[in-house]
Amino acid sequence: VPELPEVETVARDLRERLRGRRVTRLECSGLPLRMNKPVPRQRIERAAVGASVRDVWRRAKYIIVAFSSNQALLVHLGMSGRFEVLPVSEPRRPHTHLVFTFGGGEELRFTDPRRFGMVTAYPLGSLDASEELRDLGPDPLDAAAFTPESLADSLKGTQGANIKAFLLDQRRVAGIGNIYACEALYRAGIDPRARARTISRGRATRLHAAIRDVLEQAVQKRGTSFRDYVDSWGRAGENQLALRVFQREGEPCPTCSTPVRRIVQQARSTFFCPRCQTR
Numbered sequence: 539v540p541e542l543p544e545v546e547t548v549a550r551d552l553r554e555r556l557r558g559r560r561v562t563r564l565e566c567s568g569l570p571l572r573m574n575k576p577v578p579r580q581r582i583e584r585a586a587v588g589a590s591v592r593d594v595w596r597r598a599k600y601i602i603v604a605f606s607s608n609q610a611l612l613v614h615l616g617m618s619g620r621f622e623v624l625p626v627s628e629p630r631r632p633h634t635h636l637v638f639t640f641g642g643g644e645e646l647r648f649t650d651p652r653r654f655g656m657v658t659a660y661p662l663g664s665l666d667a668s669e670e671l672r673d674l675g676p677d678p679l680d681a682a683a684f685t686p687e688s689l690a691d692s693l694k695g696t697q698g699a700n701i702k703a704f705l706l707d708q709r710r711v712a713g714i715g716n717i718y719a720c721e722a723l724y725r726a727g728i729d730p731r732a733r734a735r736t737i738s739r740g741r742a743t744r745l746h747a748a749i750r751d752v753l754e755q756a757v758q759k760r761g762t763s764f765r766d767y768v769d770s771w772g773r774a775g776e777n778q779l780a781l782r783v784f785q786r787e788g789e790p791c792p793t794c795s796t797p798v799r800r801i802v803q804q805a806r807s808t809f810f811c812p813r814c815q816t817r
């Protein structure tokens with residue numbers, strides 16, 4: 539499942555590859571995507587067709603493609619979404635839902651077998667107030683918005699939530715999912731069952747650094763690929779080889795050799811070292 543580093547990788551690729559290029563045509567499968575909602579074809583068409591790409595960036599797990607029309611695509615990859623730039627001549631994969639044709643023989647294709655992804659469009663000026671973005675917390679790669687102090691304050695403001703649930707709450711920190719929550723808690727030495735509110739300022743500082751480290755490392759390695767995730771070239775990332783506890787149940791902890799444990803929290807697997815990580 540794409541989290542911040544995977545989405546960042548795709549957004550950087552698209553910025554590099556599409557900036558200044560013009561969309562000549564849009565094709566749509568007509569099938570609904572996330573929450574069984576129809577794709578707003580006309581809005582997307584108005585935003586993109588005949589316009590050129592001005593910039594591409596990421597907010598939390600969303601990709602934003604801004605056009606010269608002063609409108610922007612807002613895209614979420616969901617569970618299995620891919621956003622690839624491929625030659626027109628390359629056969630389309632099954633479950634291709636949107637195709638943006640560019641001059642020069644290339645297409646931007648959105649494919650999504652499980653259809654948990656989302657593609658919509660907004661005027662640039664109302665993007666931040668959109669229902670998708672307005673409640674998001676600070677982005678961990680935004681050094682001004684996400685600081686050790688802001689994290690410590692946010693932790694103190696929680697009720698009964700454990701630290702794992704806190705990290706997955708997009709209103710608290712935006713962009714982290716299951717993989718990087720597990721990895722960050724491991725690096726910070728914090729038990730995933732610890733109450734968020736009880737985490738000291740010193741440990742919050744360590745957690746802040748751990749979050750930045752695991753995310754930056756994953757961006758460098760172009761994301762974690764277990765099943766579906768690929769970059770804009772259709773290539774898998776390499777960060778799965780650098781994970782220390784995620785999906786490593788029973789394997790020795792890299793620090794103390796205690797077998798990595800798996801528990802279920804909020805219906806999702808958490809992996810951690812029962813010795814290195816304390817409450």
Ligand SMILES: [Zn+2]
Pocket residue numbers: 791792793794795796811812813814815
């Ligand atoms: Zn350990």
